[in-house]
Amino acid sequence: MTKIKNYLALIRVHQWFKNILILLPVITTQKNIGSETYINLIIIFISFSLASSLVYVFNDFFDKNEDIKHPLKKTKPIANKSINLNEVIIIFIIIFLLFLFIITQFGMKSENTYLIFGYLFLSFIYTVLVKKIIFFDVLLVASFYVFRIKCGVNEIDEDINNLIYLQIYTAAIFILLCKRFSDLNFSNNIYKKYFNILKFSIDFILLGNIIIYFLIINSEYLYEKYGGKPYYFTVLFVIISFLRYRHYTLKNKNTLDPVKILFKSKVLILSNFLWIVSIFLLNNML
Structure with a gap:
């Protein structure tokens, strides 16, 4: 049970809540949205959530030496060594394969596919290069929230x-x-x-x-x-x-x-x- 909790902490399941932004256009639109669109929005939500988990795993692995010295971050599964390197690699590969399967097999709109892959690429760039650049780090991460809502807008096909x-x-x-x-x-x-x-x-x-x-x-x-x-x-x-x-x-x-x-x-x-x-x-x- 402890292992499962550590795995869930590693992939930051609670952070998937941020991807609710994908569904925000549903609240603001006056269109009659069919069940197929709702299903597609859920698929986008899952895809973005898996992508964000990949980013969190990569980020924790990349920052593990700094996290060990941090009074709060030292409790992260990689930093406190409750999950070993082999487990981290296996989890990363499983999530990545599941992410690829969902994003390629469920007919997602191409513009949303580009947005999610763009989010992945820029997130890795952030971890490796941008994180230590004051204020620019904030400007880049903030753009990821726009990516999320843009995915929802694309799916319901409505300009805002x-x-x-x-x-x-x-x-x-x-x-x-x-x-x-x-x-x-x-x-x-x-x-x-x-x-x-x-x-x-x-x-x-x-x-x-x-x-x-x-x-x-x-x-x-x-x-x-x-x-x-x-x-x-x-x-x-x-x-x-x-x-x-x-x-x-x-x-x-x-x-x-x-x-x-x-x-x-x-x-x-x-x-x-x-x-x-x-x-x-x-x-x-x-």
Whole structure:
């Protein structure tokens, strides 16, 4: 049982939650989506999840010597040697073969195949070359969230406003910068000497996210597509979510990953839930 837990920790099953972004276009669209499209979205979700697990395994193996010295990361299965090298290689190969089988045998759209392979390639580049380049590391990782939502948009075959992509990108930057800030209490953190710049960047991006959201709900695109619906009241949920996330990560320097923070804060859970419900109701029932 312990071995299974170690394997699941290695491939980061809990991080698959990030790939829910692939399903976000389903909430915002007014199209009648058939069962075949839902099945295809699930296939994309599984493919992206397997790809992300490959990245996590590769990253943990590549960083194992540094992780051993880290007070929290030293508990990772590779760092604490609860999984040996042969097991890591076997797990990586199995996941890779399963990933290839799914992505080639289930008729995935070519543009989504390119996006997922692009995510894999850039993630490996990030681990090997970009991780130590301050701020550029955040900009690259944030783009992966745009890849996810773009896969969902491609599948339902619906164009969305570029401002929405920008919103996803800047929101990801905000979350990643908060994560970097929460890591500052560790001596080997490359952002340590940029404390003031990092904190200013977090607040600047937070403000930018709120402004972008205002632009989206007042855009001609949204008016033409959904009519003059009262999206303005959803701004409250967005502001609460961003401010709560900022407060939680800046006050609790415990390096919790974004997924765990989302489930740990009741305020975040409630505000995000209310935003999703309100958007769905506005788009489909009012």
